[in-house]
Amino acid sequence: MVKRRATRVGEWIIERLIQLSGMLGIILVVLIFLFLLQNSLPIFKERTLGELVFGQRWSPTHGDGQFGMLPLLLGSLYVTVGALVIAVPLALAASVFVAEIAPRRMREFLKPAIELLAAIPSVVFGFLGLLVVGPWIDAHVEIIKVGQFAALGSVMLAFMALPTIVSICEDAFHNVPREIFNSSLALGATRWQTITRALMPAARSGIIAAILLGLGRAIGETMTVLMVTGNAQVIPKGLLGFLKPIRTMTATIAAEMGEAAYGSTHFHTLFTIGLFLFIITFAINTIADVIVRRGEKDIA
Amino acid sequence: MSAEGRHLIDPRVTEKFAFGLLWLVMFIIAIPVVGIIGYMLYRGAGALNWELIVAAQGGLYPAIIGTTYLVLLTTAVAAPIGVGAAIYLSEYARPGPLLRLIRLAIINLAGVPSVVYGLFGLAAFVILFGWNRCLAAGACTLALLVLPLVISASEEALRQIPKGLREGSLALGASKWQTIRRVVLPNAMPGIITGLILSIARAAGETAPILFTAAFYSLSDPFPNSVFDPVVAMPYQLFVMSTEMPDVADANKWATAFVLVALVLGLNVIASIVRTKLRRRRW
Amino acid sequence: MKTTKIGLILLLPALLSATVALVGCPPAPPSNDTGMIEPPDDQSGGATSTISQIGSTTVLPIADAWQQAFTAAHPDIQINVAGGGSGTGIKALTDGTTDIANASRAMKDEEIEQAQEKGVEPVEHVIAYDGIAAVVNTGVGVDSLSVEQLSDIFSGEVTNWSEIGGADVEIIVIGRDSASGTYESWKEMVIQMDGEDKERDYTPEALKEQSNEGVRATVAKTEGAVGYVGLGYIDESVKVIAISPLGGGEAVVPTVESVKTGDYPISRELYMYTAGEPTGAVATYFEWGMGDEGQKLVEEASFVPVK
Numbered sequence: 072m073v074k075r076r077a078t079r080v081g082e083w084i085i086e087r088l089i090q091l092s093g094m095l096g097i098i099l100v101v102l103i104f105l106f107l108l109q110n111s112l113p114i115f116k117e118r119t120l121g122e123l124v125f126g127q128r129w130s131p132t133h134g135d136g137q138f139g140m141l142p143l144l145l146g147s148l149y150v151t152v153g154a155l156v157i158a159v160p161l162a163l164a165a166s167v168f169v170a171e172i173a174p175r176r177m178r179e180f181l182k183p184a185i186e187l188l189a190a191i192p193s194v195v196f197g198f199l200g201l202l203v204v205g206p207w208i209d210a211h212v213e214i215i216k217v218g219q220f221a222a223l224g225s226v227m228l229a230f231m232a233l234p235t236i237v238s239i240c241e242d243a244f245h246n247v248p249r250e251i252f253n254s255s256l257a258l259g260a261t262r263w264q265t266i267t268r269a270l271m272p273a274a275r276s277g278i279i280a281a282i283l284l285g286l287g288r289a290i291g292e293t294m295t296v297l298m299v300t301g302n303a304q305v306i307p308k309g310l311l312g313f314l315k316p317i318r319t320m321t322a323t324i325a326a327e328m329g330e331a332a333y334g335s336t337h338f339h340t341l342f343t344i345g346l347f348l349f350i351i352t353f354a355i356n357t358i359a360d361v362i363v364r365r366g367e368k369d370i371a
Numbered sequence: 372m373s374a375e376g377r378h379l380i381d382p383r384v385t386e387k388f389a390f391g392l393l394w395l396v397m398f399i400i401a402i403p404v405v406g407i408i409g410y411m412l413y414r415g416a417g418a419l420n421w422e423l424i425v426a427a428q429g430g431l432y433p434a435i436i437g438t439t440y441l442v443l444l445t446t447a448v449a450a451p452i453g454v455g456a457a458i459y460l461s462e463y464a465r466p467g468p469l470l471r472l473i474r475l476a477i478i479n480l481a482g483v484p485s486v487v488y489g490l491f492g493l494a495a496f497v498i499l500f501g502w503n504r505c506l507a508a509g510a511c512t513l514a515l516l517v518l519p520l521v522i523s524a525s526e527e528a529l530r531q532i533p534k535g536l537r538e539g540s541l542a543l544g545a546s547k548w549q550t551i552r553r554v555v556l557p558n559a560m561p562g563i564i565t566g567l568i569l570s571i572a573r574a575a576g577e578t579a580p581i582l583f584t585a586a587f588y589s590l591s592d593p594f595p596n597s598v599f600d601p602v603v604a605m606p607y608q609l610f611v612m613s614t615e616m617p618d619v620a621d622a623n624k625w626a627t628a629f630v631l632v633a634l635v636l637g638l639n640v641i642a643s644i645v646r647t648k649l650r651r652r653r654w
Numbered sequence: 655m656k657t658t659k660i661g662l663i664l665l666l667p668a669l670l671s672a673t674v675a676l677v678g679c680p681p682a683p684p685s686n687d688t689g690m691i692e693p694p695d696d697q698s699g700g701a702t703s704t705i706s707q708i709g710s711t712t713v714l715p716i717a718d719a720w721q722q723a724f725t726a727a728h729p730d731i732q733i734n735v736a737g738g739g740s741g742t743g744i745k746a747l748t749d750g751t752t753d754i755a756n757a758s759r760a761m762k763d764e765e766i767e768q769a770q771e772k773g774v775e776p777v778e779h780v781i782a783y784d785g786i787a788a789v790v791n792t793g794v795g796v797d798s799l800s801v802e803q804l805s806d807i808f809s810g811e812v813t814n815w816s817e818i819g820g821a822d823v824e825i826i827v828i829g830r831d832s833a834s835g836t837y838e839s840w841k842e843m844v845i846q847m848d849g850e851d852k853e854r855d856y857t858p859e860a861l862k863e864q865s866n867e868g869v870r871a872t873v874a875k876t877e878g879a880v881g882y883v884g885l886g887y888i889d890e891s892v893k894v895i896a897i898s899p900l901g902g903g904e905a906v907v908p909t910v911e912s913v914k915t916g917d918y919p920i921s922r923e924l925y926m927y928t929a930g931e932p933t934g935a936v937a938t939y940f941e942w943g944m945g946d947e948g949q950k951l952v953e954e955a956s957f958v959p960v961k
Contacts (some may be wrong), residue, residue: 082546082547082548083380086463089455089458089459092451092452092453092456092461093456093458093459093464093473094473094538095454095518096473096476096477096518096519097472097476098471099476099518100476100480102491103487103491103493106494106495107490107494109494128855128858130855130856130858132832132837133841134837134852134853144585144860160396161400164392164396164397165397165400168393172393186639186643187639187640188404189653190573190636191408191636192576192606193577193578193609194578195411195576195628197610197613198609198610198613198628199411201613201614202613202624203410204407206875209876216824216826216876217826217873217876218872218875218880230403230404248384260382261382261385263381263385263390264386268476287480287482290484291482291483291486291487292484293485293486293579294579294610297552297864298613301861302831302861304832304862305858306857306858315859319407319864321484324486324489324490325489325579325582326831326862326864327831328489328582328583328741328743329582329583329738329741330741330759330834331830332741333744333748333768334764334768335765336762341490342494345486348486348487349487352479352483352484353460353482353483356478356481357475357479360474360478504738585740587708587736587738588736588737601738614863614868615711615865622700
């Protein structure tokens with residue numbers, strides 16, 4: 072009897088622990104937000120939100136420090152949008168190819184190959200961009216002045232976001248009931264017509280979610296952009312801005328946190344950038360999740 | 372597209388053209404990827420030699436050891452919590468707003484930029500807990516980063532166990548926890564281990580989270596004596612060598628990149644072998 | 655059988671993490687007692703005292719050379735050297751987790767206040783000077799510049815080499831990370847012309863490299879590029895600019911010699927900080943480092959000795 076009770080108490084404890092770790096996801100998200108917020112707040116005693124977000128000059132050690140984040144926000148925007156413009160068409164084509172066109176054997180090879188591409192660490196992409204791709208472009212393309220520029224970051228990020236987008240799109244294609252595909256073929260449509268007019272619309276929500284998740288990954292990517300984009304805190308102008316050095320939010324945190332004085336205004340501002348990043352990615356991921364869920368309901 | 376336009380070109384011709392284009396796109400993607408990775412393997416394998424690996428100063432050995440410590444400790448922290456959370460999600464949680472919220476939180480955790488994890492680790496472990504830049508702080512930070520990966524892999528593994536197996540065990544008078552521990556978990560183990568290997572691979576390659584929490588560059592005393600010492604890690608080493616340190620021979624950089632990629636890809640291949648083995652089992 | 659194994663797999667990590675959590679609760683103890691020389695251990699005869707230093711990567715080559723030579727001469731003292739940035743080093747000194755903080759910039763007022771709040775009185779040691787040279791890509795057609803001209807270039811007033819007598823090539827400015835010590839020294843001494851124009855700042859167009867080496871490599875590769883590096887990073891891949899001082903005078907090529915004599919105007923101090931005046935092993939270390947042998951190593955690493 073005693074032993075039995077001990078077992079029961081033990082089980083009760085274990086089950087509570089399991090419950091606690093189940094809740095941990097929520098707790099962690101809240102904790103991350105609170106820590107970022109707490110470390111950002113001191114800056115708002117000195118600057119207004121508008122001064123930070125719309126300030127045009129980021130020069131933390133000039134005078135009392137200039138903390139205008141507009142160049143960094145636009146820098147992130149440029150690099151990310153550039154990455155998506157490259158990655159989305161390629162990824163859509165690749166996912167259609169893998170899901171519907173590739174011969175069986177090739178598909179069995181391609182799927183793990185794409186997963187492996189996703190596994191390559193971002194610092195390695197940065198290393199390759201810095202040592203190989205950048206200098207190569209600098210030497211062969213007349214208009215490029217320096218081998219470190221926004222579009223190079225976009226290209227590297229595109230290849231990093233590609234696997235994420237491809238695998239989610241491919242899942243979305245898989246979730247489309249085969250009857251849709253087969254009945255379209257039975258009606259005399261070609262496979263291509265079926266893919267573009269039946270399969271892709273049916274998988275629409277999955278595709279949008281995949282793009283959003285790729286977007287989230289690209290905005291948050293740090294090491295690659297730090298190493299290849301040149302980190303000039305300019306406000307990019309027009310399309311030519313893609314061919315010039317640029318600085319992103321993530322690269323700023325990574326480059327400056329080691330040297331910044333702990334507890335200084337600069338230190339807190341770097342946390343504020345982190346807070347903005349957190350809020351942006353949180354919004355993107357939540358929207359993606361809502362879209363996926365709505366899509367699942369549609370199909371069901 | 373107008374009705375006439377649709378019939379101007381035979382749909383079968385369009386299809387041929389479109390499929391041809393898709394093949395072309397695949398080559399456009401594959402050529403730079405294969406080319407660059409091939410080039411890296413070629414340069415890296417060429418640069419790699421035994422002396423470079425074992426050299427105490429500036430060699431790869433300290434970084435390999437450091438990364439090993441880091442990922443082992445990371446797994447030690449992430450595994451129990453992650454598997455626990457997965458058990459909760461698959462065995463205990465009831466559908467409803469709470470479950471929905473938990474899932475949303477996990478999805479968002481997976482999407483938090485790695486450098487933001489680094490900031491959190493800095494604020495929480497390094498400063499608030501006062502651990503300073505060290506192995507433990509880095510491992511805890513990385514553990515948070517891989518947690519969503521561990522949870523989703525483990526949950527998937529748990530869900531693949533048929534209901535009948537659980538019911539059989541319960542019918543024999545086993546308690547819920549006994550059923551989970553003796554029946555469900557052992558059968559889900561291969562899937563859980565796959566997830567853990569993948570998360571090790573992820574942790575081994577991350578730089579941004581350990582940038583302010585654990586990593587340092589050292590030539591003289593690279594080995595941590597306790598979990599509260601800073602640690603030399605491979606990805607950080609590669610970053611410092613290619614951007615900060617003077618006079619690092621290109622060969623060293625390529626060799627480091629090569630070993631890092633080989634390690635990460637090797638772990639992924641192992642994970643997928645474990646997973647394939649698992650798939651062969653039929654219920 | 656199988657269940658116990660699984661129990662172990664789950665239990666071990668749990669125990670490990672619990673240990674980490676428990677041990678981790680109190681702040682980590684300092685890595686050693688500053689400067690205390692413990693009685694030598696007869697059995698091993700090995701190191702009996704450890705000095706830890708962490709901080710700026712700029713100071714790393716000096717610290718590393720000192721460590722190697724010093725420990726060879728004093729086998730009873732072990733030195734651990736680590737990079738990580740000036741801010742990181744100063745924070746570690748404030749927290750008492752390192753004996754020496756290496757810094758390529760002077761401690762800021764707020765950092766000194768923080769240290770004092772924690773009962774640490776930081777003591778500054780200037781251990782070397784770092785001459786900073788302007789380097790250009792070999793194709794710009796300019797050999798010497800005045801500080802005023804450099805100020806115009808780096809603040810973006812002048813954007814083409816032909817405006818200052820060079821080839822018709824657009825100027826590309828390569829700078830350092832805004833948090834680095836070199837960045838600030840160059841700004842004060844060149845761009846603001848020793849404080850003459852406090853409003854002037856780098857042009858935002860300037861690229862930011864993480865290191866001297868990054869600046870050198872990018873200047874070497876990029877047409878029309880200009881940057882600045884520590885003396886130790888100069889090589890034949892870039893052209894070194896002779897600089898004439900503020901208010902006119904003969905242009906001087908930066909060398910260890912010309913910085914030492916003061917003829918070359920642009921150099922900055924490199925620091926090591928200790929908590930209070932150094933005692934014991936740390937004092938021995940500084941005495942040695944500031945002496946002939948240590949300062950010779952400074953010069954060998956292409957920095958400028960203090961004496």
